[in-house]
Amino acid sequence: MHRWSQLFIPTLREAPADAEVASHKLLLRAGYIRQLGSGIYSYLFLGNRSVNKIVAIVREEMDKVGQEFLLPALNPREVWEESGRWAVMGENMFRLKDRKGADLCLGMTHEEVMTSIARNELRSYKQLPQIWYQIQTKFRDEPRPKSGLLRVRQFIMKDAYSFDIDEAGLDESYNKHDKAYRTIFKRCGLDFIAVEADSGAMGGSASQEFMVYTDAGEDLIASSASGYAANLEKATSRLEAIEDLAPTGDGLPELVHTPNQRTIEEVGTFLSVKPQYQIKTMAYIAELPKADHAKLGKTRPVVVFLRGDHSLNEAKLGAISGGELRPMTPEEIVEVFKAPAGYLGPIGVEPAPHPKKPGTLVILDKALEGRTNLIAGANKEEYHLRNMTPMRDFKPTLVADVRNILEGEGCPIDGSPLRLGKAVEIGHIFKLGYKYSKSMGASVLNRDGKEVTPIMGSYGIGIERILTSAIESSAAANGGSAYALHPAIAPFQVVVTITNVRGRQSAGCRRTGSR
RNA sequence: CGGGGCGUAGCGCAGCCUGGUAGCGCAUCUGCUUUGGGAGCAGAGGGCCGGGGGUUCGAAUCCCUCCGCCCCGACCA
Known part of the structure; x- marks a missing residue:
């Protein structure tokens, strides 16, 4: 039990002028966070409590499918050279030198480190599948940090990686994550939606993003009552048939x-x-x-x-x-x-x-x-x-298909009208394929004693984004100036307040409040 | 990085154009009063006016420069 009067909960009547989106204002005003620099935030008592509760939920569900590691945030250049991403990551990667002049970077994601462990340790198909995850701070020198905790340069991510002997195995690992993620987000009280995502240049075979509709989001997604949902970069729609114009003249151009x-x-x-x-x-x-x-x-x-x-x-x-x-x-x-x-x-x-x-x-x-x-x-x-x-x-x-679909067009499954809106990405599951296992030379012996490359998946959850999207959703429903968190992720479940100090009975209760 | 804006007390702002060394609200502290919905009265403390340089008798105000932060565009948890 904590006594409010002795806690440090620096609430603010007015939001700092720098805060634009609702979750940023409210996190500041409620005393959850304070800003240290652009895209860099301190989590105070209340904020940290919420984060810890989210982390606990994530951990509980992830432990059902995988094993928790903790990898270093400080990475030597070499592993990133091997995958080719030392060059690819460009300015987005924080880089530094040690006292000997050797190049290091702060990890923005951990495919490389995980794969290097897999490469060194996994020898046989009998050791597969493996799902390794961690909950750790990531560093990304974002071109433009914004919207409070929504897009920052240092954040906590749950990142998981799967190693399987074949595609069928990957499918299974992928599905396990899909299920775990749904449970996690549900437990956090989020109204989320899973959308088909663009697998992009990474070349994976499938990719799904977990999104929460909110105007503070940076992505556009489409969804319909049929259950269809896709990122605008992927979304298609059924168009109403158009009766063409009648030809003029001889009908030729x-x-x-x-x-x-x-x-x-x-x-x-x-x-x-x-x-x-x-x-x-x-x-x-x-x-x-x-x-x-x-x-x-x-x-x-x-x-x-x-x-x-x-x-x-x-x-x-x-x-x-x-x-x-x-x-x-x-x-x-x-x-x-x-x-x-x-x-x-x-x-x-x-x-x-x-x-x-x-x-x-x-x-x-x-x-x-x-x-x-x-x-x-x-x-x-x-x-x-x-x-x-x-x-x-x-x-x-x-x-x-290279066009943007429009609000209200028919969804490709059953033609029901599509809802188009901004959303925040809270998680992403991704069939990676062989990109890292191959470039970094991971291999195991299969049943026939032949060397094969394990196939990988990678899966991420933005811890703070669970908090922010929950607040955004709630704030949107409350005119932007108030919010409520699901008890599962709220800093406290119960606050006991005395409303009448003259009432002896209630005053006497002061010391017996419960969590 | 390109474009826009801002930097004055813990927070929100005014003052800057038309130079004369700072003001308001909230918060804080003290006292008294009050006490069922973020108290009232009285008093007090708190400011390198983002940093550096320049112009001037004199700069928060004008000029140069650097830094920081926010917003709009390419990224992603």
Whole structure:
């Protein structure tokens, strides 16, 4: 039992001006945390109690599937060189030198260290599967720490790693984590949602993020009543069928004079055609990764055709094009299209025959598949074309889903309306594959006495994010100025307060309060 | 890193434009009163005005520079 009057709980009537999001203000005001620097926070008594309770829940559930380790936060350069991430992590990694001048870094994640242990110790398939986890402080020199505890440079993560003999084993380890995570978040009282995530350049076969809807979040996710849920970078939707325009003239592409009509809106108004009957042309340059330089060159033009009222999802496009995307300069546009922006379209653009072959990568968004008689730029100043029909009048390098879905569109499972909203990621489970076990040379002997590379998974939970997202959710339901935590993660479950000091009975209770 | 903003008492702010060495609310401390919903009255303490340099008789106020923090964009727990 603690006596409030003797505790250090520095509450604030007013939130410091630096605090923007609700959880940040409230954590400060309730005396849970204090800021030390950008993205660096001290957890005071109350904050630490909550964190400890969350950690206890995480540990309890994780002990059901794995074994707890504690790895060093201070890592020598060598292991990170082996995986290639000493270079990849760039500025995000805190680096330092020891007195002898040797390079060290502060761990941002621990695939390398875990794999080095696995490599040194695991010899036989009989030792697999293994699930090793830890609850430890991570360091990341974020480009922009923000929103209080939501995005910081030092935070507590539960990170777990699985080693299996084959994919079936990985599936099992992955599913165990999926289950454990759901239990953990439920016990913490969170209203969470599991979404399909972009596995990105890491090249894993599956990846799931656990998200909590909140405006303070940085991700956009879509979900529907059917149970479908996905990160916007992955989300697809069912579109209502559109009855195409009737062809004009002979039904073949027909030039229309459209002086000074450049945007979708302008052309639409000018020709009295809604945006969904138009083709939007987007022009990018992909700065390709070094591995592709020999084959595809340093950069390649990427041209995308979208439905007029749709917007491009750069993450989806980036996954297809590879490399970093940037918009074309006016000069580059003229080079590729032979026309200035405002009149761009498919005709005359030379598509690469295959995504892996050099040349302009031309992508037709799936939403335009099967459409006919669309309006598009003519690649000729002051002209557009009617009757444009994809695949008949032009062929892209490939057809792909590269658009952003919109709120209310039908979900791909049963067509029920999609809810789109910002969310915070509280956990992520990820089928890693062989990336680290291979690059770092981990292997075990299989049943046949042959050396095989174990397959890995990695799984993370942001401890503080459980706290912050819980507060964000509660604050949102209370007008932003108040919150309540689930007893499982609240610093205290019961506070006894005397409301009438004159009442002898209650005054006498002072010393007998319970936890 | 690019763009925007801020840095004056523990917290929230005013003063800066139109230089004359600092003020308000809350909090804190003392005393008295009060006591069923974050008390009232009276009094008190507390400020390197982010750091350094410059202009000036004189700088919180003007100029230069550095530092820090927040917000908007590329990352991820």
